[in-house]
Amino acid sequence: MTTFEVSVEPRVAQSLEAMLLIRAFEEQSAALNAAGKSPSMCTSVGQEASAVGVMNALDERDQILTNHRSAGHLLARGADPRRILAEILGKSTGYCGGKSGSLHISVKELGVVLTSTIVGGELSLAPGVALSRQMLGGEGIVVVFFGDGAATEGIFHESINLAAVWNLPVLYVCENNQWQAFVHRKETMLADHISTWGASYGVKSQTVDGNDVDAVTAAAKDAVAYVRGTRKPFLLETYTYRLRGHMEPDPASYVDPAELQSWKERDPIATYEQRLLDEHAITPAELDAMKSRVRARIEDAAQFAMESPYPSFEELTTNVYA
Amino acid sequence: MTTFEVSVEPRVAQSLEAMLLIRAFEEQSAALNAAGKSPSMCTSVGQEASAVGVMNALDERDQILTNHRSAGHLLARGADPRRILAEILGKSTGYCGGKSGSLHISVKELGVVLTSTIVGGELSLAPGVALSRQMLGGEGIVVVFFGDGAATEGIFHESINLAAVWNLPVLYVCENNQWQAFVHRKETMLADHISTWGASYGVKSQTVDGNDVDAVTAAAKDAVAYVRGTRKPFLLETYTYRLRGHMEPDPASYVDPAELQSWKERDPIATYEQRLLDEHAITPAELDAMKSRVRARIEDAAQFAMESPYPSFEELTTNVYA
Amino acid sequence: MSTHEENAMTTMTTMTPEAAMAEALAEEMRRDATVITFGEGVATKGYALAQEFGAQRVRNTPLAEGIIAGTAAGAAATGLRPVIDLLFAPFLTFAMEEIVNSAGKLSYISGGQFSFPMVTIARTGSGWAVGAQHNQNNEAWFVHSPGLKVVMPSNAADFKGLLKSAIRDDNPVMFFADIGLLHTPGEVPSGDHVVPIGKASVVREGVDVTLVTYGKTVHSCVAAASTLEENGISAEVIDLRSLKPLDEATVLASVRKTGRAVLVHEAAAPCGVGAELAAIIAEKAFSSLRAPVVRLTGPDAPSPASFPLEAAFAPGADAIVEAVVKQVAN
Amino acid sequence: MSTHEENAMTTMTTMTPEAAMAEALAEEMRRDATVITFGEGVATKGYALAQEFGAQRVRNTPLAEGIIAGTAAGAAATGLRPVIDLLFAPFLTFAMEEIVNSAGKLSYISGGQFSFPMVTIARTGSGWAVGAQHNQNNEAWFVHSPGLKVVMPSNAADFKGLLKSAIRDDNPVMFFADIGLLHTPGEVPSGDHVVPIGKASVVREGVDVTLVTYGKTVHSCVAAASTLEENGISAEVIDLRSLKPLDEATVLASVRKTGRAVLVHEAAAPCGVGAELAAIIAEKAFSSLRAPVVRLTGPDAPSPASFPLEAAFAPGADAIVEAVVKQVAN
Ligand SMILES: Cc1ncc(C[n+]2csc(CCOP(=O)(O)OP(=O)(O)O)c2C)c(N)n1
Ligand SMILES: Cc1ncc(C[n+]2csc(CCOP(=O)(O)OP(=O)(O)O)c2C)c(N)n1
C-alpha cells in the first residue's frame, strides 16, 4: 500500500481520476482537430461528473447505449483511450476498425451496444436491448444516455412509454446540458426539468446535480437498484452544462457569456478537486501524481492513434452484411 | 315559428339532430359495406357527442384537422352527407373527387384541412396550420382531433411541444375511445387520461365526459375561448368509447362484452334523448320528426352517392402536382 | 414452380398466403426460442400464436412504428430474432430511422461487432380501395438502402418459404406482402419449406421475350404469357421474389436467351426495381438485346381510393400483351 | 455553364454555394412575405437573416425533424411558403411520413384542394469524415415518391438559382446540398438569378460518350473529360441538376448523338438515379447505343468515417476515365 492509496477513499479517487482522464482526453481530441489531424467531434467537457457518477453505479452485467457525446461514457466504462482515439482518427485499431469515427463507437466487450449519432437513435434501441435482458434472463439492466435535445424527439416519448408498459429494465439518463447544438434548451421546451416528464408514463424520475460526481453516483446507485429490483424503467436527469462548443471547432459565440461563466464556476472537476483538497481527502502531491498519470495515458493514446494504420481499402465494403 | 322550434332550446335540438345524423350516416355507411357496395371505413358510432360538442364551440374562422374516424366531425361541421358518402364510394361527386375515399376527406370550404389516416398525421400538420393563422393574422384557431392511439405516436409529443413553445393557437382534442384498432388502450399506456400529459409541455388540459354532448360543448367553449384569447394550445380529452368495431366489417370479438355493455348503457344519443324527454325539452313527436328528417337526408345521400359516376380514368394522374 | 429442391415425397396443402405466413412464423417460433413477434394488434389478430407461445413472445404494442422497429433492432443486436408487423407500407415512413440508420448500418459502423437478425413485415399494393396513405409500393427505398435485404413473394408457397428464410437470416429483411394476393389460396409443400433469399423463380419458360416481375404482377405476366402464346409469342416469366439481393444471373441468362426484356411492377417507375433491372440488362446483356427494354409500372402518382381508378393502377395482362406485341414487332 | 438565359449585362460575383443559398433565401424572403424558414439552429446560424426578417420568419425549432416537416406541410397548405433545413440527409428518415405521405400525396388525395409549396434542404455526401449516420445519398427515395420534386446542384450559381425556383414552386421540393461542394467558391450571376427546375445543363460538349451526373461527381466527370480529351476521346458531360422532374430530352439527345452513356453518382447503384437513367436510355435511345450502358456509383454500403475510405467512396475521375476508355474500346 502506498500513502496515496491509503489517504484517498478509493471511489473518490477513482471518480476524480476518471473525470480527469475524460477532460484530458477531450482536450486532446480537440487539439488534434484544431491541428487538422482529426475530423470533427463532440466533446463532453463539463459533463464528466454525469458520465463517471452513472458508471460508478453499474456493473459488468449491464449494457449501455449512448450518443454522439460518448467519449466520457466510454472512458468511464473502462474503454481504452488508445482505441477510442484511434477510432476518432479513423484508424484500423479503433474499436470499430475506423468505420465509425467519433460518432457511433460501440464496444461489445464492455456492453456498449451501439452508440447513435442520430439524436434519439439510442432511445429507439434501448427498449429492445432491455427486452433481450427480460427474455434471456439475468439481472443486467440497460442504461441509455441521451441529451435534452433527444428528449424533444418523438422517439423519446415512444421509447419510455414502451419501457413503462412492458416493464423493461432501462435506466434513462438525460444529460440536460442546456444546449442542443446551436439552440438553447429554453427555446425548445417550457419545462426546466425533463425528469418531470416521467409522470406521464408512470415512470419514476429524479433530477440530480450533474456537476457533483458524488451526488450523481448516489442518485444513480438508487436508480440502478430500483431498476434492477423492480425491472421497471427509471428516468434520471443529470442537470449540467456543455462547457465547449457543440463540436470541434465551434467558437460558440452564440452562448451567453454570463451563463457560461456561472457554469464554469461550477466546473465538476475543479470543484471536486477543491472539495477533496479542502477535506484533506487528497493531498496536492497526490493530485499532481494523478494528473501526471492521466497525462501519460493520453499522450500514449495520442501516439498510438496517430501511428496506427488506416484500414485497407477492402474494408470499404466489409461488414455490410453479417 | 313552429311548435317544435319553440319548445326545444335551439342548441340542444341542433346537438341532438347532429348526433342522430352522424349515427344514421355511419349506420348507412356500414350497411353499404356489408352489402358489398362500399370499401371499408371506420365509423364513429358512440363518439357523436364529442364531434358535435366540439363543433358547437367553433365558428367559421376556425380550421379543423381530423383522422380516419372523421365522418362525425365533417357532418358536425356542416358537410353535406351526399358528398361525404360519394367520397366514401369513390365517386367523382365526393369532396375529393373520389381520390380520398373514406379515410382522408378534406373540405377546404369548411376549413377542414387535410384529414389524415396516417395515425398522427393530423398532429404533424396542426402546428403549421396554426402557424399560418399566427402569421397571416385573424382570430381563427385550429382544432385537431386525434385518438388515444395517436397520442402514443412520437409525433404527438413533437406537435404539442412545438405548439407550446411557439404559442400556436391549437386546440388538441383527444378522443379517448379506449381502443386503438384491435388493441385496448390499457395495453399501450399506464395513464388513464391523456389530458394528464399536457403538464409536461406546459399546456393546460381537461378531461370531459365525451358521451355528454352538453358537457363537451361547455368544455369546448371554455377551451376555444382560452385558445382564441391567449393564442396558446389547450389539450381537451373527450373520454368516450368506440361502440362498433375498428373498421367495417369487424365483429370485434376481442372486446370484453361487459365493458362494451357498460358503455352501451351510456350511449351518447340514447341518454341525451332520454334526458331531453325527461326534462320535457323535447316531445316524442318532435323527436320522431327529427328522426324522419335525418332518415330522409341519409336516404337521399345514399341515393346520390350510389347514382353518382366514378371519376374518369384521366383522374388517375391529375392533381399529383399543383 | 419455385426453384428450391423439392422432395419427391412432398405433399401439398392448399392455403392462403396469409395462412402460409402464420404457419411459417409458428414453425420458426417452435424451432428457435429466440424468435419473437410484436406489432400493433399482433397478439389480438394472431390469437392462436399468442395461445401457443405466450404473451412474452407474441405482443401487442403501443401505436408507435418508430419504437416498434427500434426495439426490434435493439433486441436483434442482443440475442433475439424479432419479427415485427408494421401493417401497411406507408406506415414504414415512421420507422425509416430505425430500419435504415440503425438496423441497416450499424453492423458496418460497428465493424461487425453487432448483427441485426430481424424481419419487418409490411403490406403493400392496390386491392383494398383505401387510398394512398395505406398503399404505396415503396420497396425500392429499401433496395436503395445499404445493409438490408428485401423480399416480396407472389404465391402462398413463397410467402411461407421466404418468411422462414427471412427469420433465419442474420440480417434485417424487409418482407413485403402484396395485399392483392393475401387471400388467394395456393399450394404449399408440407414440412419445412424454405425458399432461399436471392433466388428468382422462372415461373414459365419462353424464348421470345423475358418478363421480369414480382408480387401481384407475376400473375398478370403469366396471364399475358398465355395470351401471347396464342399469338405465337413465347414469353419467359421470372418472378424475382427477392429484390435485394437480386438474382442477376437468372435475369441475365433469360434475357441473353430471348433478347427482349419487359419489366413489370406496380411501384412507380422512377428509381424503381424495373429501373434497376433495365440498368443491369443494359450493362450486362446489351449485346444480346434485340429491342429496347420496356418498363410497365404503376403511375408515378399516389394511389387513388376510387375502385375503378385503383383497379387501373397496376399494369394488367392486356397492357403487358400490348407492350410485348409492339416490342416483338420492333 | 448553366442553360438559363443570361443577360449580356450580367455581372458575376464569386461566392460559395453556402453563401449562394443564403442569398437566394434572403432575396426570396424580401420578394414574398409568406416565405419563412425554420429548423434546428436556423436562426442561430442564419444570424443575418434573423436580423433582417425577424424572429417570426426565421426560427430555431426543437430537435424534432418530424414536426419540422409536418409544420412546414401544414403551413404550406394554408398560405405560407416554408423553407426548412433538416441538416443531414440521414435525418430525413425522421421526417419521411410528413414529406412523403402528407406533402407528397395530399394535393392528389384532396382532389387538388390543397397544395404544398415548401422546400426541404438536406446536406448529403462524403467530405466530412463523420460516417454513415450523417452521410447517405438517399435522394432516389424521393425521386421514387409521388408528388415531390428533387434537385441537387453542383455549383454556386445553380445552388442559388435552383433554391429560388424551389421556393417559388407550388410543390414540395427536396433540395439536396452536396457537402463536398458547399465551400468551393464559384461565379454567380448577380441579380435575380433563377434556374428552372427540370432543366439539365450540358456542362461540356462532346461526341464520343455522354457522362450523365449530378452533385459532386459533376466535377469528377469534367476532370475525366479533360483527361479523355488528351486521349482523343470527346466526352459530353450533363449535369442533371434536377432529379425529378428529370430532363429526359437533354439526356436522350446527347446519347443519340454519342451512342454511349456512362452514369455517375455517389449514391449506391441499386434503384438509384443512374438506374433510372439507364432505363430511360435503354427504352428510348436503344437504337442509338453503340455500347453497354455503364454505371459508376458509390458502393452499396454505409459510408465509412475513416478518411481514406471515405475519400474512395464517390467515383473519382480516374475510375471514370478507365470506364470510358474500356467502353469506347468495346
Ligand atoms: C436526428 C438528428 N437531428 C439532428 C442532429 C444534429 N445534431 C447533432 S447533436 C445535436 C444536438 C443534440 O442535443 P442534445 O440531445 O441535447 O445532446 P447534446 O449535444 O447537448 O449532448 C444536433 C441537433 C442529429 N445528429 N440527429
Ligand atoms: C401510422 C399508422 N399506424 C397504424 C395505422 C393503422 N391504424 C388505423 S386506425 C388505428 C387505431 C387508431 O387508434 P386511435 O388513435 O385511438 O384512434 P381510433 O381509431 O380509436 O379513433 C390503427 C392502428 C395507421 N393508419 N397509421
Ligand SMILES: [Mg+2]
Ligand atoms: Mg443538450
Ligand SMILES: [Mg+2]
Ligand atoms: Mg382510440
